[in-house]
Amino acid sequence: MSEPRYRRRKEERPQEITDAAFAVFAEKGYAATRVQEVAKRAGVSKGLMYLYFKTKEELFKAVIKSVVIRRVDALVDVVENTDLSSEEFLRGPMAEFMKRIPGSPVAVVIRLLLSEGPRHPDLVDYYWENVVSKGLGAISRFVERGIERGEFRKSAVSDLPQILLAPMMLSTVWNMLFAKRRLDSDKLIDTHVDMLLDYIRTETVRP
Amino acid sequence: MSEPRYRRRKEERPQEITDAAFAVFAEKGYAATRVQEVAKRAGVSKGLMYLYFKTKEELFKAVIKSVVIRRVDALVDVVENTDLSSEEFLRGPMAEFMKRIPGSPVAVVIRLLLSEGPRHPDLVDYYWENVVSKGLGAISRFVERGIERGEFRKSAVSDLPQILLAPMMLSTVWNMLFAKRRLDSDKLIDTHVDMLLDYIRTETVRP
């Protein structure tokens, strides 16, 4: 009697729409994206979209947030709860994480925020609070812990957690701009981690 | 003796227009920029714009190129002709250069290319050939020269000149997104140069 499939779709609609929207925004950017096109990809009528999202801008915000929400705390949790040594953590989970970013939805979000950010300061704030500040906080704590444990020495890195992320950022931008000129993103990040460890490790490894 | 309605200034117009266009594009991005608005800022009528640039797109390309043209070879020349030691050069002119980028028109170009690039592959190619490939080439040669001179050891950096630019890139993106959350860009770059030198220098300095 009941129509569970229909009911189910109804609940999943917003997600389906933001997914479709994400895909189109990623491809064309905000301005060049037609609401119509998003509706089509979501398999939904234009009118229905406006039932869930009052304007194109609101849809845009929902898209950004939906991507962010799914990622937040992914890394943070691991940082706090790992029992690896600092070096092992950096070379392992941390490097893995950084290598994944350039090809991930986060890259798309960065691009979208770069172009639309100025007109959506609230979105930027949202991104800052939920992603960047949390992430940087975790890195800072990680470095402090390394120092406390005697694994790391004191250095400017303590105040500049961003330095860890620099190659990830470069790789992300590179991929978006010069996709056809390959950059060995993994090697870049590994080398940077090597370099960083040489720099902040207490025991000197090089002979 | 009323003011003349306009001045004839054929020579200066293109520059005046691209300058105004750069400002507006920087502020609003390509899509959100109205040709009308550019005209207004250039102190020129809408119609005149089309006398110098056939379409909005052509204007966009001209703007990008005008920025690029003015910068090209700035760094490259110095790299080739300096008589500083490799370390001095890195800490001096090279660091200076990298510190200037985030606040320069180049940052704007990067943002514009990130959002409009996919629809203007020729522009991206242009940027690649005139800026990125030249710059990376110069860095590569600089590293090789350091090795030949016995100042640097062989390392992954030889194949990854990008690693040198990573903090500059991060700083650039950071500034565009989080202008209000200050990042000590200079310290970031200096620290990175320290780290890099530690990594590739032949004589170990740390005790």
Added chain:
Amino acid sequence: MSEPRYRRRKEERPQEITDAAFAVFAEKGYAATRVQEVAKRAGVSKGLMYLYFKTKEELFKAVIKSVVIRRVDALVDVVENTDLSSEEFLRGPMAEFMKRIPGSPVAVVIRLLLSEGPRHPDLVDYYWENVVSKGLGAISRFVERGIERGEFRKSAVSDLPQILLAPMMLSTVWNMLFAKRRLDSDKLIDTHVDMLLDYIRTETVRP
């Protein structure tokens, strides 16, 4: 209780729009017609026009075709299926047909094709194939049949079906140019038919 802002009438719209467009094109010609004005006359918004016709040109073509389609085969059928004698047919249905043209939409189409034809060769071809060539073919067959039946003699008219239509054409152009200087179109055509019959009939009527 207020009037609805608009009605949904997908089926009727194209016809309504081409009808309105025909009227405006007839009055002002293609170039001087504003899409806006057509919309207004059709009681429709500007935007809706573009839902049914992608460009002003496409609308133009649709208008021409809609007029043509409604007329095609009107005469042709009668020619093929009449059981009147050739003379009766010429003086009756054929003369009737020719007298109607100058005041009909076909006259407007001719005017539009004359001014816009060079830029729409496909339209001219369409008009040729669907109207002119069919019509001339029918006239040719009619003359041949008259000869076979012994009603008409062989003459240059067999190869020049256009000669029959000459006064119709003159009348059409006259009306469009000199509407205010009356031309007795009917008498012109009747006289021409008289003349033609005298010329091609086998039995000499005049004493």
Added chain:
Amino acid sequence: MSEPRYRRRKEERPQEITDAAFAVFAEKGYAATRVQEVAKRAGVSKGLMYLYFKTKEELFKAVIKSVVIRRVDALVDVVENTDLSSEEFLRGPMAEFMKRIPGSPVAVVIRLLLSEGPRHPDLVDYYWENVVSKGLGAISRFVERGIERGEFRKSAVSDLPQILLAPMMLSTVWNMLFAKRRLDSDKLIDTHVDMLLDYIRTETVRP
């Protein structure tokens, strides 16, 4: 000292401009003609054109009139002063005249008047008075004279001088529309003259 070539050009300018304008109008029609393009073809600057013709419309009128002025009275004179028999005149000079029209500037004028006429009633009046009414008047007088001389019988043709011009008109329109589908214009006119003579001649020629 003096600059005769310069002076001479100055006097010929209006003619040169209307000639160039005629060519462009003939090719593109009034609306699609750019003043710029006319200036270019006349080898003159845009600004100078406006010294001779205050607006594009005025230029248009001048063009029409310049064509008309050169033709007026061409035929008329001959009609009045010939010493040929009526039949000889019809088969000779008159037929020649009609055969020339379809390929002459007059054809262009007709096309232009058809499309722009409604917005230039004064031009149409001008054309009427200087060309059509004179021409028709001459034909009428010619027919009357034939009757007086006993060469022609009384007929409807007396009141319908247009009937003589019908094939010329058809040929003219045909050429403008269907240039690529050849019509034997000369044969059409000759046949029509045959037909007409058979119709209005007093002595019956056919056996």
Added chain:
DNA sequence: GATGAATGAGGATTCATTCAT
């Protein structure tokens, strides 16, 4: 709830005309 027909403000572009040089 769904749909997509209908709306109309907004933006790029053209081109007749003006006017500083």
Added chain:
DNA sequence: TATGAATGAATCCTCATTCAT
């Protein structure tokens, strides 16, 4: 005079949003 740089009204077309069905 003669030029063509400069103007801006006018026009086509797009697309986010609404709303009758």
